[in-house]
Structure formats: structure tokens, C-alpha cells
Amino acid sequence: MTTERTEKIRERVRESYGRIARDEARGCYQEPLSSCCGESGFTPERASASMGYSADDMTSVPEGSNLGLGCGNPVALASLKEGETVVDLGSGGGFDCFLAAEQVGDTGKVIGVDMTPDMISLARENKRKSGRENVEFRLGEIEHLPVADGVADIVISNCVINLSPDKPAVYREAYRVLKPGGRLSISDIVSTKPLPAGMQEDLALVSACVGGAATTEDTEKTLKDAGFVDIRIITKEESREVISSLAPDTADEAWEYFVSADIEAIKPERF
Numbered sequence: 032m033t034t035e036r037t038e039k040i041r042e043r044v045r046e047s048y049g050r051i052a053r054d055e056a057r058g059c060y061q062e063p064l065s066s067c068c069g070e071s072g073f074t075p076e077r078a079s080a081s082m083g084y085s086a087d088d089m090t091s092v093p094e095g096s097n098l099g100l101g102c103g104n105p106v107a108l109a110s111l112k113e114g115e116t117v118v119d120l121g122s123g124g125g126f127d128c129f130l131a132a133e134q135v136g137d138t139g140k141v142i143g144v145d146m147t148p149d150m151i152s153l154a155r156e157n158k159r160k161s162g163r164e165n166v167e168f169r170l171g172e173i174e175h176l177p178v179a180d181g182v183a184d185i186v187i188s189n190c191v192i193n194l195s196p197d198k199p200a201v202y203r204e205a206y207r208v209l210k211p212g213g214r215l216s217i218s219d220i221v222s223t224k225p226l227p228a229g230m231q232e233d234l235a236l237v238s239a240c241v242g243g244a245a246t247t248e249d250t251e252k253t254l255k256d257a258g259f260v261d262i263r264i265i266t267k268e269e270s271r272e273v274i275s276s277l278a279p280d281t282a283d284e285a286w287e288y289f290v291s292a293d294i295e296a297i298k299p300e301r302f
Contacts, residue, residue: 075099103218121191
């Protein structure tokens with residue numbers, strides 16, 4: 032992928048998610064409005080409930096942190112423990128960060144990273160409202176994390192890595208910031224077969240969480256190449272109908288190509 036194409040993708044994603052943070056739009060695909068994994072007329076609560084979040088989850092976080100942008104529940108998948116350090120790739124308004132901060136407790140720490148300045152501003156305001164001291168938000172690209180080597184017990188992410196034009200760099204960075212034995216817990220959209228060129232090149236579909244989706248096979252290979260072991264990619268066939276609503280003009284194709292997946296892997300103790 033050319034540098035120009037990479038920058039176009041990043042700028043489109045930054046613009047789209049800036050609009051969401053400023054409350055000028057709802058969800059990834061904004062014409063018509065929809066959620067990243069939901070249909071027109073969605074609410075963040077409805078979208079999150081469909082992704083496995085409980086009513087308690089949604090009421091325990093600051094108002095405005097749940098934007099309904101996920102395609103799974105990586106915090107539930109992660110089985111967090113008190114005292115752990117968590118890094119969230121593409122933290123948005125901070126929804127998963129605040130849930131993780133509750134689970135790791137005052138002796139733990141959560142670092143949210145997002146490349147959109149408006150999202151970071153929103154998340155920091157949500158932190159102020161929450162009064163939580165064990166969570167922080169840093170501006171940065173997930174391909175170049177502003178996080179030191181070997182500090183995280185677990186890296187989480189929710190429907191964000193599909194947006195990256197350089198997924199190998201994302202997984203290499205996740206590997207770098209994890210401690211030996213650290214865990215990866217990702218919810219993302221993947222493709223079950225290679226996408227037609229037209230879908231890959233459509234920036235609207237990329238920012239809608241589908242045009243940049245990697246295949247399950249490519250995802251597994253990328254994780255292996257980064258050094259991860261014990262890789263598990265569990266696709267959710269029931270998600271196809273929901274995902275088809277992301278891009279209404281290509282709904283039939285979306286149904287055919289995309290599913291949400293839980294992706295888990297381990298950084299070896301010795302490497």
C-alpha cells in the first residue's frame with residue numbers, strides 16, 4: 032500500500048470518528064446513520080447490548096463514553112484480574128477502558144490510545160466525570176503506540192484494527208508493549224474470503240469497519256509473524272446480518288464477506 036493511500040485512509044478514519052466524538056454523527060457508516068455493528072436508528076445502548084454488554088456495564092460508565100461502536104466485548108473475553116495493566120487500542124470515548132479499570136482496581140492501570148484528537152478530548156472529559164485515577168488516555172496511532180516496551184499484561188481492542196492500513200505493524204506493536212506471557216484480547220470484523228478490489232478501495236466502507244477487514248487466514252498469519260502463540264480466532268456467523276447493515280448499498284456483498292470475531296493470542300514467556 033502506498034504512503035499516499037495509507038494517509039488517505041487515516042485521514043478519512045480520523046475525520047469520521049472526529050464527527051462521532053463531536054456528536055455530529057452516529058456510528059461508522061454515516062450515510063445513512065448506523066452503528067459500527069448495528070442498523071439505522073440505533074442507540075449506543077442497543078448496539079452494545081447486541082454485542083454482549085450488560086445493563087450494568089452500560090450504567091457503570093460515565094455518560095458519553097459508550098458510543099456504540101464495538102463489534103464484541105473484549106473486556107468480558109479478557110478475564111481481567113486485579114492489579115493488571117491494560118492497553119486499549121482505539122479507545123474512543125473510553126467505554127471499554129472504564130469497564131477494564133473497574134476490574135483491575137486501584138492497583139491496576141488502563142491506558143487508552145486513540146489517533147483522533149476529538150476522541151481523546153471526549154475520553155479525558157469522561158475520565159474527569161468518572162473520578163477514576165487508574166485510567167489515562169494518550170493520543171497516538173495504534174501502529175506506533177505511545178507506550179513503553181513490556182508494560183501491559185493484556186492488550187484489548189474493539190472493532191478498530193480493521194481500520195488500520197498496516198495491520199502487521201499493529202500486531203507488532205501489541206507484541207512489543209506486552210509483558211512475556213501477556214495476552215491479546217480483540218473483537219474485530221474479519222472477512223471470510225478476499226475482498227473485491229472495489230470494496231477495498233472504497234474509503235466509505237473502510238471507515239465503516241468493513242472495507243479494511245483482513246481474512247481470518249491473513250490475521251492468523253500476521254499474528255504468528257509478530258511472534259504470538261496459542262492463537263484463537265472464533266468467528267460469529269450470527270453477526271453476518273447485523274454487519275450487512277453497515278454499508279446499505281452493498282448489503283448483499285457484506286452479508287457474504289464479513290463476520291465479527293473474537294481474537295486471542297499469547298506473547299510467549301520466552302522468545
